[in-house]
Amino acid sequence: MIKKSSSRIMFEVFNGVFMTALVAVTLYPLLYVMLASFSEPVRFISHKGFLLRPLGFSTVAYKRAFDHPMIASGFKNTFFIIIVGGALSVLLTSIGAYFMSRKNLMLRKPISFMIIFTMFFGGGLIPFYFAVRNFTIFIPWIVNGAFVFKALNIYNTLFAVIIPVCINTYNLIVLRTGFMSIPDSIEESAKIDGAGHLTVLFKIIMPLAKANIAVITLYYGVGYWNSWFNASIFLADNTLHPLQLVLRQILLINSADSSMIAGVDVSDRLAVGETIKYASIVIATVPILFVYPLLQKYFVKGVMVGAVKG
Amino acid sequence: MKAHLKLLSKDIKKNYSAYLLVLPVILFYAYFSYVPMYGAVIAFKDYSPALGIVKSPFVGLEHFRNFFSSVYFLRVLKNTINISLTGLLFGFPAPIILALLISELTKKWFARTVQTITYLPHFISLVVICGMISQFTTTGGIIQNIYAAVTGNTISMLNDPKLFVPIYVVSGIWQEVGWGSIIYLAALSAVDHELYEAATIDGAGRLKQIFAITLPSIMPTIVTLFILRLGSALNVGHEKIILLYNPMTYETSDVISSFVYRAGLQSFKYDYATAVGLFNSVINFAIVLSANYMSKKINNTSLW
Structure with a gap:
């Protein structure tokens, strides 16, 4: 054991204090939001400076926020987007990653190039907007007992915020790297047993790359949860708005939504409107905090895989 | 064939x-x-x-000429470069310093706690982050209270053009510094421990070891990530800008991508906005290609 020099001890003390301060700076804004959301609105709004506990205790902001129909529909839309979008994304990304990781396919290189090129060059926001506006899917439908394809333009449907972004090229590369690390011998022995590509992908590669699939599932999940911009340009109907877009409306566009503070004493409206904002932040962040331990475990792994070659 | x-x-x-x-x-x-x-x-x-x-009739480079000769061209170009380089200057070293400091912590549980907590803001959505910024910096908000106590200025901070870039950059560091440190921590953990032992026997102090061993060992990672960042020097995304800016701060906050959004999707000048966007895409592509060329020269690694 080497004895520590006094300058070393000084450094360690400084470092410990600095790191503690960093933790405080990171956490305090979140804590403040929490404390503000439970405060009595009128006392909160006349208060200046830091909060260490809620000013009084009131859940009026939460009652108002939960009663707001847009928050409920926002949650519903967001969950639809995460579940349907997540499933579609993971499926297509797995297929793409599988294709890009097969060394024996002749078109692997040109198709991989076509995909990776899009990370570096694009037509821009406006042409993308037009492409989505003009995108029509054909759904099998039964009309009067006859089987027909029904044309559905995705503009102003939740598919407009799923399909156009359902493959993220960065995630694709992460997954391809994961698939490539599976030894070829496993696949070859399956092929000898007569397994086709479908079997190899779904029965062998995907189960073996469970951890990688988990990483990209979480990447997509968080991506869909956080996304708001495409919803703002492709969803005209506000009952379709996902939670983040509703939140933007409450926090950044309307200072106080009139329907949320209806029935509140006129003199208290401003105050209640403020604490509603804090309550909305809490409501929209708590779900992320619940899955955070899981996220942290897998995300860190994903950063490493992506860093190998990205 | x-x-x-x-x-x-x-x-x-x-x-x-x-x-x-x-x-x-x-x-x-x-x-x-x-x-x-x-x-x-x-x-x-x-x-x-x-x-x-x-x-639709062909008009050649008319939209490009209009853009280059308008007052917006220099403004959005200047703001894009300003936001990007300020972010690079302060945002790039921050995670490296954090990783070095975390790796110097002697108590493992404390290091893990610092990591877990500093990664957290990365997962909070941009809308929530910007909502918090707006709440804290508006008149009566907690940060505005402190700012007013120091400067005597009581206006809402997001309406002050001078404060837009600092707010944008500082909040970005707050959100991403922990997350950004992961990759450096991984590089640090790969450094051979025998080097440190040998250096200690030779009498090199901790600071000397950082400059002689640690930094050179993680230099390839630093250079690669730096070039990657340079590659997106003119690529400031529109989402955070749109959430935070308002007409009062356009002179410092409006960047190319937010200008494209406004011109195209709010003023419906589709052709003009597409031209501005295309200009940006081409420049970005050229920068990425040069960055990759640099990376090949310096690091012997291609970015793709």
Whole structure:
């Protein structure tokens, strides 16, 4: 054991204090939001400076926020987007990653190039907007007992915020790297047993790359949860708005939504409107905090895989 | 050539299930990436939705000329570079310093706690982050209270053009510094411990060890990430800008991408906005290519 020099001890003390301060700076804004959301609105709004506990205790902001129909529909839309979008994304990304990781396919290189090129060059926001506006899917439908394809333009449907972004090229590369690390011998022995590509992908590669699939599932999940911009340009109907877009409306566009503070004493409206904002932040962040331990475990792994070659 | 085609058709026949599987993926890229690349030709047209892309009359470089000669060109270019470089200057070293400090912590549980907590803001959505910024910096907000106590200035901070870039950059560091440190921590943990032991025996102090061993060991990681960042120097995303800016701060906050959004999707000057966006895409592409060239020269590693 080497004895520590006094300058070393000084450094360690400084470092410990600095790191503690960093933790405080990171956490305090979140804590403040929490404390503000439970405060009595009128006392909160006349208060200046830091909060260490809620000013009084009131859940009026939460009652108002939960009663707001847009928050409920926002949650519903967001969950639809995460579940349907997540499933579609993971499926297509797995297929793409599988294709890009097969060394024996002749078109692997040109198709991989076509995909990776899009990370570096694009037509821009406006042409993308037009492409989505003009995108029509054909759904099998039964009309009067006859089987027909029904044309559905995705503009102003939740598919407009799923399909156009359902493959993220960065995630694709992460997954391809994961698939490539599976030894070829496993696949070859399956092929000898007569397994086709479908079997190899779904029965062998995907189960073996469970951890990688988990990483990209979480990447997509968080991506869909956080996304708001495409919803703002492709969803005209506000009952379709996902939670983040509703939140933007409450926090950044309307200072106080009139329907949320209806029935509140006129003199208290401003105050209640403020604490509603804090309550909305809490409501929209708590779900992320619940899955955070899981996220942290897998995300860190994903950063490493992506860093190998990205 | 003919033999090649024969081989190809044999390959497709043999692996038809793989090609069939990947077809939706190819169609996805074709439609949502390559069709818009073609759609960018409206930058050279007097686009009218009634006539469509093909039939709209060709106007050459008129939209580009209009943009370059407008007052907006220099403003958005200056703001884009300013926001990007300020972010680089302060945002790039921050995670490196954090990683070095975390790796110096002697108590493992404390290091883990610092990591867990500093990663957290990365997962909070941009809308929530910007909502918090807006709440804290508006008149009566907690940060504004402190700012007013120091400067005597009581206006809402997001309405002050001088404060937009600091707010944008500081909040970005707050959100991403922990997350950004992960990759450096991984590089640090790969450094050979015998080097440190040898240095200690030779009497090198901790600070000397950092400069003689630690930094050189993680230099390739630093250089690669630095070049990657340089590659997106003119690529400031529109989302955070749109959430935070307002007409009072356009002189410092409006960047190329937010200008494209406003011109195209709010003022419906589709052709003009496409031209500005195309200008940005081409410049970005050129920067990425040069960054990759640099990376090959300096680091012997290509970014792709």
